[in-house]
Amino acid sequence: MTTTLDQLRRLSPILEPGQDGFADYLNDRSVWTAPAAPLAVALPESTAQVAALVTWCAEHKVPVIPRGTGTGVSGGSTARAGSIVLSVERMDQILQIDPAARQVRVQPGLINADLRRAVEPMGLFYPPDPASMAESSIGGNIATNAGGLFCLKYGVTRDYVISLEVVIGTGEVLRLRRPVPKDVMGYDLASLIVGSEGTLGVVTEATLRLIPLPSDPVATVMGRFDAMEPVGRAIEDLFRAGLDPIALEFVDPVFMDAVARYNQEPPNRARTSVLIAQIAMTHPLDDPANQGRATEAVFRQAGARTVEWSASAAEADRLMADRRLCFTALSAEGPTVSEDVSVPRTELGRLLVAIERVAAQHDLVIATMGHAGDGNLHPCIPIPPGPDGDARAQAAFDAIMAEALALGGSVTGEHGVGLLKAEAMSQALGLTQMVLHRSIKQAFDPAGILNPGKVLL
Ligand SMILES: Cc1cc2nc3c(=O)[nH]c(=O)nc-3n(C[C@H](O)[C@H](O)[C@H](O)COP(=O)(O)OP(=O)(O)OC[C@H]3O[C@@H](n4cnc5c(N)ncnc54)[C@H](O)[C@@H]3O)c2cc1C
Structure with a gap:
């Protein structure tokens, strides 16, 4: 008698439950998501193998969980019971x-x-x-x-x-x-x-x-701020002044300290938040020094405590590398949930103040960083120890989404809906848009086998 695993083995390379490495494919980097055992992990090596697997799953009503490398933070590739996790990692050419x-x-x-x-x-x-x-x-x-x-x-x-x-x-x-x-x-x-x-x-x-390939950024300006309102002013005024940064990133002192600990460097004693603006030449006749000085003036006018700037590409790379390390550094210290909300750029200062209020209300430390120029922030909540730690973190997670919606924004700017935000999305979009979503899903996936339970409740 041919078993399910025999049938799957004929369609594509697979890993079976209990095989070495099987457990590595069951979840992404999200917290609060509990994977359940799939039938198998499929590791197809061609489009034909993917098509054969999906056809088989449609015939047998078996859910398919598409998977890249599992770095998602919203539970998008979390496995469910009786499914096939379909990892495309071998199709990497x-x-x-x-x-x-x-x-x-x-x-x-x-x-x-x-x-x-x-x-x-x-x-x-x-x-x-x-x-x-x-x-x-x-x-x-x-x-x-x-x-x-x-x-x-x-x-x-x-x-x-x-x-x-x-x-x-x-x-x-x-x-x-x-x-x-x-x-x-x-x-x-x-x-x-x-x-x-x-x-x-x-x-x-x-x-x-x-x-x-663009040329290296020619100036990196770093403003340090004692409070959130002036950060919001600096962001608005920068664009109002006609400046055109290629990146404008925000990092708060909790993250600055986590990155310092991760890099084994001294902490940020001043407890300031940082706005990092990178400027590139947009025209051959540009004088980058002018743009750097203009950005510095905007930051100072908005209330920055200090402003430094550098024309060194190596320094720019170092600052951005530290910024990229933020989530890795903080989550290395314990379970941390990453929020991802976006608001109109002009509301970013208000969102930063609201996040501080939410942290105080729930007696939590919330570390915030993000793509300030896009109005997209990642307030990250280290889950406190104790029996109510998860509940307090979840309440803050929900409260931040509500604040973003109230400011005209979205519950996710880039991390996606996955499992963690399906409920919030359905409330934010309302019945008619959810019906349209369902109809589109039905047209692409009539058997409802593709990542069921993700994005759409
Ligand atoms: C330290 C860290 C930093 C991050 N920084 C950012 C950031 O700056 N910006 C950002 O946007 N995100 C960021 N993320 C989130 C994550 O890396 C991104 O969402 C990324 O695009 C996920 O890619 P993946 O290959 O890991 O996909 P997975 O996590 O495997 O899957 C993500 C989703 O895509 C689906 N999927 C994967 N492959 C396919 C496919 N071939 N076909 C159809 N569906 C597929 C899955 O079903 C799932 O729903 C960060 C995550 C971490 C851990």
Whole structure:
């Protein structure tokens, strides 16, 4: 008698329960998500194998959990009982780089940073740069529409997706959009896949846009602030003054200290928050010193305690590397839940003040950092010890989403809905939009097997 595992083994390489490494595929980096045992972990090596697996799952009504490298923080790739975890990690090749078209064709398991490294010697650049870029996959980045530090200037993953090959819930392989810069044939189905968190299809190939490699940032300005209101003023005034930073990042003193401890450096004694603005030449006749000085003046006028700036690319890289380390450094010290809310840039100061209020109300330490120029913050809550630690952290997590919505923002700017925010999303979008979501899901995945329970309740 052929068992389920025998059948799956004929379709693709698999890992069975109990095999070495099996447990590594059951969850992402989220807290509060409890994976349940899948039937198997499938490790397909081609689109044909992905299509065969999804077809089999549709016939047998077995849930499929698409997975990149599991760096998500919202439970998007958390396994559920009786499912197949479908990891595309073995499909990690660059298929073609076309410098004339400024396009690259890749498989979904390719790591973001490997793509950057491969195109840079050709003078080309793939801009989306999640802080997880050394570990996260292009397929995962597409499925979450990942953003990053330099997305203020260059845009998010969506802005670089030209065409996608996708296996939808029936097992059919579709090519969405042609690999041409302009294509308006029909509804933009490729855009629906971007950010769909594995609920509409499995991305098996992507053609991505590249841009010419920009020159290094020429000035990095760092303002230190004692309070949150002046941070909000500085952000607004910077754009009002016509300045055009390529990155504008915020880090609070709790994170500064966690990174210092992680790097085994002395703590930030001044307990100040930091705004880091990176300026690039936008015109050959620009004088970067002028932009640096203008940014410094805005920060001082807004109430910065100190402002330093540097024209050294090495210093800029060091500051941004520390910024990318924030979540890793804090979560190395204990379980930490990462929020991800976004508000209009002009409301960022109010959101920062609200986060301080929420921390006080729930007697919690909340560490906040994020992409200030995009109005996208990551308040992170180390879960306190004690029997009510999770409940207090959860209450603060929910309260921050409510504050963001009240300021005209969203419950997630880039980390996605996954399991953790499905309830909040459905309340924020309301009945009619949720019905539209359901209809779209039904059209792509009539058997309802693709990542069920994620994004849509
Ligand atoms: C330290 C750290 C820093 C981070 N910084 C950022 C940041 O700056 N910006 C940001 O946006 N995010 C950030 N993240 C979150 C995470 O890295 C991103 O969401 C990333 O895009 C996930 O990619 P992944 O390959 O790990 O996907 P996974 O975690 O494996 O999956 C994420 C979602 O995508 C789906 N999926 C994965 N691959 C496919 C596929 N081929 N087809 C269809 N669906 C698929 C999964 O089902 C799941 O819903 C960070 C995470 C960590 C741990």
